[in-house]
Amino acid sequence: xxxxxxxxxxxxxxxxxxxxxxxxxxxxxxxxxxxxxxxxxxxxxxxxxxxxxxxxxxxxxxxxxxxxxxxxxxxxxxxxxxxxxxxxxxxxxxxxxxxxxxxxxxxxxxxxxxxxxxxxxxxxxxxxxxxxxxxxxxxxxxxxxxxxxxxxxxxxxxxxxxxxxxxxxxxxxxxxxxxxxxxxxxxxxxxxxxxxxxxxxxxxxxxxxxxxxxxxxxxxxx
Amino acid sequence: xxxxxxxxxxxxxxxxxxxxxxxxxxxxxxxxxxxxxxxxxxxxxxxxxxxxxxxxxxxxxxxxxxxxxxxxxxxxxxxxxxxxxxxxxxxxxxxxxxxxxxxxxxxxxxxxxxxxxxxxxxxxxxxxxxxxxxxxxxxxxxxxxxxxxxxxxxxxxxxxxxxxxxxxxxxxxxxxxxxxxxxxxxxxxxxxxxxxxxxxxxxxxxxxxxxxxxxxxxxxxxxxxxxxxxxxxxxxxxxxxxxxxxxxxxxxxxxxxxxxxxxxxxxxxxxxxxxxxxxxxxxxxxxxxxxxxxxxxxxxxxxxxxxxxxxxxxxxxxxxxxxxxxxxxxxxxxxxxxxxxxxxxxxxxxxxxxxxxxxxxxxxxxxxxxxxxxxxxxxxxxxxxxxxxxxxxxxxxxxxxxxxxxxxxxxxxxxxxxxxxxxxxxxxxxxxxxxxxxxxxxxxxxxxxxxxxxxxxxxxxxxxxxxxxxxxxxxxxxxxxxxxx
Numbered sequence: 001x002x003x004x005x006x007x008x009x010x011x012x013x014x015x016x017x018x019x020x021x022x023x024x025x026x027x028x029x030x031x032x033x034x035x036x037x038x039x040x041x042x043x044x045x046x047x048x049x050x051x052x053x054x055x056x057x058x059x060x061x062x063x064x065x066x067x068x069x070x071x072x073x074x075x076x077x078x079x080x081x082x083x084x085x086x087x088x089x090x091x092x093x094x095x096x097x098x099x100x101x102x103x104x105x106x107x108x109x110x111x112x113x114x115x116x117x118x119x120x121x122x123x124x125x126x127x128x129x130x131x132x133x134x135x136x137x138x139x140x141x142x143x144x145x146x147x148x149x150x151x152x153x154x155x156x157x158x159x160x161x162x163x164x165x166x167x168x169x170x171x172x173x174x175x176x177x178x179x180x181x182x183x184x185x186x187x188x189x190x191x192x193x194x195x196x197x198x199x200x201x202x203x204x205x206x207x208x209x210x211x212x213x214x215x216x217x218x219x220x221x222x
Numbered sequence: 223x224x225x226x227x228x229x230x231x232x233x234x235x236x237x238x239x240x241x242x243x244x245x246x247x248x249x250x251x252x253x254x255x256x257x258x259x260x261x262x263x264x265x266x267x268x269x270x271x272x273x274x275x276x277x278x279x280x281x282x283x284x285x286x287x288x289x290x291x292x293x294x295x296x297x298x299x300x301x302x303x304x305x306x307x308x309x310x311x312x313x314x315x316x317x318x319x320x321x322x323x324x325x326x327x328x329x330x331x332x333x334x335x336x337x338x339x340x341x342x343x344x345x346x347x348x349x350x351x352x353x354x355x356x357x358x359x360x361x362x363x364x365x366x367x368x369x370x371x372x373x374x375x376x377x378x379x380x381x382x383x384x385x386x387x388x389x390x391x392x393x394x395x396x397x398x399x400x401x402x403x404x405x406x407x408x409x410x411x412x413x414x415x416x417x418x419x420x421x422x423x424x425x426x427x428x429x430x431x432x433x434x435x436x437x438x439x440x441x442x443x444x445x446x447x448x449x450x451x452x453x454x455x456x457x458x459x460x461x462x463x464x465x466x467x468x469x470x471x472x473x474x475x476x477x478x479x480x481x482x483x484x485x486x487x488x489x490x491x492x493x494x495x496x497x498x499x500x501x502x503x504x505x506x507x508x509x510x511x512x513x514x515x516x517x518x519x520x521x522x523x524x525x526x527x528x529x530x531x532x533x534x535x536x537x538x539x540x541x542x543x544x545x546x547x548x549x550x551x552x553x554x555x556x557x558x559x560x561x562x563x564x565x566x567x568x569x570x571x572x573x574x575x576x577x578x579x580x581x582x583x584x585x586x587x588x589x590x591x592x593x594x595x596x597x598x599x600x601x602x603x604x605x606x607x608x609x610x611x612x613x614x615x616x617x618x619x620x621x622x623x624x625x626x627x628x629x630x631x632x633x634x635x636x637x638x639x640x641x642x643x644x645x646x647x648x649x650x651x652x653x654x655x656x657x658x659x660x661x662x663x664x665x666x667x668x669x670x671x672x673x674x675x676x677x678x679x680x681x682x683x684x685x686x687x688x689x690x691x692x693x694x695x696x697x698x699x700x701x702x703x704x705x706x707x
Binding site for chain 1: 414641
């Protein structure tokens with residue numbers, strides 16, 4: 001898949017035909033949820049690359065299939081980084097990291113992916129392409145679709161592009177040591193389970209009306 | 223046999239909260255006709271102030287049963303018209319002000335929504351911890367209101383906004399159902415409904431309690447005042463500091479107009495009145511790191527053309543420097559009867575250009591714009607003092623603000639960084655987002671409040687909502703509280 005319109009066309013087609021899709025980046029995800037009940041794969045691995053990098057504004061925009069390795073290497077040339085260090089393969093994709101809200105040791109000081117993402121492009125289950133957020137570091141315009149998508153495991157929409165907060169590597173650790181957070185674990189992800197069933201199911205019906213986005217992956221606990 | 227007398231919603235509300243806490247008379251409702259932003263006046267049909275969690279649940283369930291719309295309100299310090307009730311019930315939550323739990327070991331506190339931001343921090347001080355987000359209205363605004371608006375503040379540059387400091391909440395949905403969202407222990411499971419709720423501007427229901435993350439007080443704080451003869455030097459210093467990797471706890475900008483107003487007021491902070499701009503820069507951490515970072519900041523300011531950089535030598539001096547900044551909006555009250563505090567965000571590298579544009583827009587509309595803002599994250603607050611009694615001025619202020627918003631959008635920015643959309647920014651939403659994105663925002667709202675009874679008509683223009691467009695007849699107007707049941 002390349003680009004928003006192609007992803008949107010594939011999703012519209014699948015929705016019309018009622019064909020469930022397994023949404024993947026490079027397919028290196030932890031096997032965290034229930035197995036996806038889908039034969040057809042929608043892969044974002046080739047929809048990769050950094051689209052905009054503004055070192056002085058401390059923001060970067062990349063396609064979902066971009067590997068964390070590529071992102072890290074690009075930013076390192078300017079002595080910068082993004083606070084995303086999930087466990088596992090450095091060739092995992094940015095899209096999967098955000099879609100699962102996977103985090104590592106950096107989260108204790110900088111928070112999880114939900115604290116790093118400034119903007120997104122997402123293709124919803126009805127094929128709509130939406131662009132919540134933006135490229136500024138502080139933004140409260142409108143309801144927060146970004147937080148909704150982070151850790152939703154692709155079940156509310158397929159993330160195709162992400163704008164992130166960038167940090168300088170030169171920042172002194174001891175000036176932020178007192179900000180250390182209580183984290184439940186040194187690494188992890190947002191559990192793909194259905195809690196608050198009433199709201200969660202209402203969201204699924206609205207954002208994935210044909211039930212084609214990673215069906216089955218969210219376990220029921222209630 | 224006669225029909226039993228119809229019972230009004232107001233009477234039933236009085237039965238729940240007591241006569242004193244249901245207001246219906248025009249004279250007393252006058253106080254609730256506006257929030258921190260002048261220029262909008264909306265009269266609630268009545269105001270109700272529950273005194274406990276149980277009363278709040280009963281009130282909202284009654285409003286749900288009767289199909290009555292309502293607007294949640296904390297301290298009413300909001301700056302976007304978000305807490306205005308236009309002929310619907312105003313639900314004031316400021317009486318719910320219990321601090322339910324302070325758990326220092328787990329670095330969290332659970333509070334009711336009416337707890338005042340600064341009151342919480344006063345309570346936490348003896349434990350050496352604090353709740354980080356510090357809106358300028360901290361002395362009056364409530365945690366519930368902060369959550370509704372995803373409030374920011376000067377120290378959000380380093381510490382993050384409200385979203386980054388809330389662990390969990392108990393939410394009362396508009397239909398009266400009570401729901402726990404988030405996880406007090408910091409775990410993450412299921413859709414991030416807490417993330418969606420924070421900043422939902424009262425449209426998703428009300429929080430009955432909120433668990434906030436606590437942060438250890440840094441061992442040392444250094445605050446400096448850098449004085450510039452040219453605005454461009456101050457913005458260049460801002461960029462240099464951000465690029466250096468030092469993340470100041472706060473990096474605030476004040477222009478000459480603001481400096482003069484502050485210095486002529488009772489909040490005079492000793493700012494140089496001949497400066498084109500000043501930066502108020504704070505770093506914190508350990509004693510060693512603070513000294514080292516302040517040295518970096520000082521030399522970058524001087525290299526960028528600062529005339530002087532003065533570091534406060536004691537706490538009294540530090541507080542005085544901050545007083546001028548925190549009370550700047552109050553000081554502007556000296557200029558004219560009304561003040562509009564605007565809020566927009568731009569990429570930080572655009573600061574110099576946008577400030578010049580704002581200045582030109584002010585000039586061409588015959589208005590003086592005072593700028594005082596969070597330079598470190600590009601969050602602008604252009605302010606215009608004016609007389610709301612003069613229709614010509616009102617129109618010019620409106621036109622100037624529209625032009626400023628458009629300039630920020632064109633520069634790749636946003637229409638609000640911390641004040642919310644409310645009523646004031648509704649017209650700009652369609653300039654910032656396309657129709658599918660606005661429709662998706664409506665869908666998100668619909669999952670929480672399908673009838674749009676909680677803070678109706680705010681944040682997303684109604685015409686952007688697919689279902690409301692498709693089937694207007696299916697949505698009978700929500701009933702007014704004064705209607706008989």
